[in-house]
Amino acid sequence: MAVIVTVEIPGGTREQYEQSTAQVTGAEWWPPKGFIAHAAGPDGSGGWRVVDFWDSEDDFLAFAKKAQPLFERIGMPTIMPKVQEATNIVLR
Template sequence: MAIVVVLEMPGMAQAQYELSAEKVSGRPGPVKSPADWPVPGLISHTSAPTDDGWLVVDVWESEEAFRQFGETLVPILRELGLADVQPRTYPVFNVVTR
């Protein structure tokens, strides 16, 4: 079952988000496609600045796919000083894309 993952990261700046994206994809520049992720299963990725940091909302094909991605993501967030990020997950009811 697909899931929505919400990551709220107080204190994260745009430069940190951009660096995390480069570390996730393993190359310079922004992430542009689900193929940029180190594991399969990403359906969509959205990020945005907030009043106090950064917000990421992903849709994954399954909780297992997200768990596999977490093995890459958690060390990156720790390296950036964001060790306390706790993802919230929800079952997907509907996904609409272009």
């Protein structure tokens, strides 16, 4: 079952996001199994929002385990994502 993963990062900045994205996409394991799509941007209240689409929650959790040390290295806080079932994902 595909899932939508939403991460709200209070106080997160574009610079932090760009650093973390460079770290993740530069990893030898990128792209991870089950990754479908990613979008991110300011949340409108001084933070940052990330929305990902994955084939399954297990695929996302495996990615998170690999990515966490990269996020910690650049000082990103540990955030609990919201995971919900995706009824449909449409890509252009």
